[in-house]
Amino acid sequence: MLIQKCNIKRDNKKHMALEKKKPREQDGRDSFGRYRAQVRSAAIASLSILENKNIDRVYCDLHDDFVVRSVDENGIGYLFYQVKTKGKSNHNWTLNEVFGLKERLKDQSKQSTTKIKDSFVGRLLLHTVVFDQYCNTVVFQTNIHNSDQVSEMIVDVESGAFENKFVQVLLDRFCECYPEEIAEELTLDDIKRRISKLKFETDVQYLKQGDDNFEPIAKEKIFRFSEVDLGYLETKEILNKLLELVSKKSSGKITDWNKEAIEEQAGIAIDDLLSVLSISKDAYYALLDGGDGKAIKSASIIQRMLESGGASQEAVKFGSNCKTQWDGWYRENRHVVPEIDLQSILGRVRTMIRDERMQAGSLCIADLRSPIKQLKETLIQEEILYDLDNDALLGAVFSELIKGSI
Numbered sequence: 001m002l003i004q005k006c007n008i009k010r011d012n013k014k015h016m017a018l019e020k021k022k023p024r025e026q027d028g029r030d031s032f033g034r035y036r037a038q039v040r041s042a043a044i045a046s047l048s049i050l051e052n053k054n055i056d057r058v059y060c061d062l063h064d065d066f067v068v069r070s071v072d073e074n075g076i077g078y079l080f081y082q083v084k085t086k087g088k089s090n091h092n093w094t095l096n097e098v099f100g101l102k103e104r105l106k107d108q109s110k111q112s113t114t115k116i117k118d119s120f121v122g123r124l125l126l127h128t129v130v131f132d133q134y135c136n137t138v139v140f141q142t143n144i145h146n147s148d149q150v151s152e153m154i155v156d157v158e159s160g161a162f163e164n165k166f167v168q169v170l171l172d173r174f175c176e177c178y179p180e181e182i183a184e185e186l187t188l189d190d191i192k193r194r195i196s197k198l199k200f201e202t203d204v205q206y207l208k209q210g211d212d213n214f215e216p217i218a219k220e221k222i223f224r225f226s227e228v229d230l231g232y233l234e235t236k237e238i239l240n241k242l243l244e245l246v247s248k249k250s251s252g253k254i255t256d257w258n259k260e261a262i263e264e265q266a267g268i269a270i271d272d273l274l275s276v277l278s279i280s281k282d283a284y285y286a287l288l289d290g291g292d293g294k295a296i297k298s299a300s301i302i303q304r305m306l307e308s309g310g311a312s313q314e315a316v317k318f319g320s321n322c323k324t325q326w327d328g329w330y331r332e333n334r335h336v337v338p339e340i341d342l343q344s345i346l347g348r349v350r351t352m353i354r355d356e357r358m359q360a361g362s363l364c365i366a367d368l369r370s371p372i373k374q375l376k377e378t379l380i381q382e383e384i385l386y387d388l389d390n391d392a393l394l395g396a397v398f399s400e401l402i403k404g405s406i
Contacts, residue, residue: 078127081139096115125174171192286320345396
């Protein structure tokens with residue numbers, strides 16, 4: 001097999017941000033109505049931001065149907081998604097449809113480089129050249145299955161064999177497909193590494209027409225990441241707001257091509273999702289800054305508890321700050337204060353919660369003044385108050401109620 005020499009422009013000193021390169025086209029941003037499947041998929045992907053781990057952005061209809069940004073110890077990386085659906089569920093994607101390759105062609109040297117380049121996969125693999133090490137994965141996502149020939153290619157690439165005759169065509173034509181983007185010599189291993197970034201997600205349930213899988217899947221993700229257990233009407237309202245958000249971020253051409261414009265017109269971040277879920281941003285950031293690894297869940301539960309008791313947003317923020325104060329005190333003292341004292345403090349807090357018949361469903365801060373005062377007096381008598389004040393003790397109450405809810 002002949003592998004042609006090819007070059008690629010590479011700058012390891014600077015991060016290849018999305019705004020550094022204009023996309024091939026933005027036609028999809030003017031025709032949202034035709035891309036309902038892409039919107040549903042981007043909506044599901046954006047809910048992963050709630051997990052507060054690596055994923056912090058989803059960019060809609062930018063460079064591809066949508067792009068997921070991941071941040072870890074190695075820096076920023078992108079996952080490019082191309083979503084394609086078929087109305088007939090019994091149809092399987094063919095080599096020609098996905099890769100631009102003719103299955104029955106005996107002489108593989110006669111395969112068309114142009115068709116490979118313009119194919120779904122050809123467009124995806126372009127990202128592995130343009131964004132190089134900042135492109136983590138390129139994903140072909142669909143509601144149907146692949147043909148046996150396509151599946152065989154995927155297995156061959158994933159195994160690292162690269163022995164399939166059609167995969168070898170991809171290796172041989174890779175540099176010919178992207179002559180304008182390549183400037184430095186690419187080795188065979190360089191090309192294999194890029195092709196290995198290709199992943200397929202088939203038979204995706206929430207992409208299927210006439211199927212009610214989107215709603216329960218989205219609802220489950222919201223509950224898993226935020227502990228918000230939605231009723232029927234709440235589910236409809238929140239999912240409509242989420243789809244409207246993705247739709248808005250997927251439409252209209254971006255004329256000023258810079259980071260700020262991209263974030264505003266195409267990007268979905270945590271603040272957008274907090275608005276969709278009606279979770280207090282002040283409460284969330286107070287908990288997050290205080291080191292709460294489950295800030296979304298904590299903010300959601302505190303807000304629901306207090307709002308059910310008629311509390312204002314200021315009260316919700318106050319309650320979150322109290323929990324943050326308690327969490328900080330506990331972290332700083334867990335290896336200083338004797339364990340028996342720590343457990344005694346927590347035991348007294350739980351006893352108060354039980355005696356006052358508190359539950360995560362509804363809570364009024366004003367009703368807690370007397371119980372908190374009594375709790376403080378008890379801890380003083382038992383000489384285990386240390387430097388805890390009323391706010392920290394209220395925070396301990398919230399902490400224990402949240403533990404019982406999660």
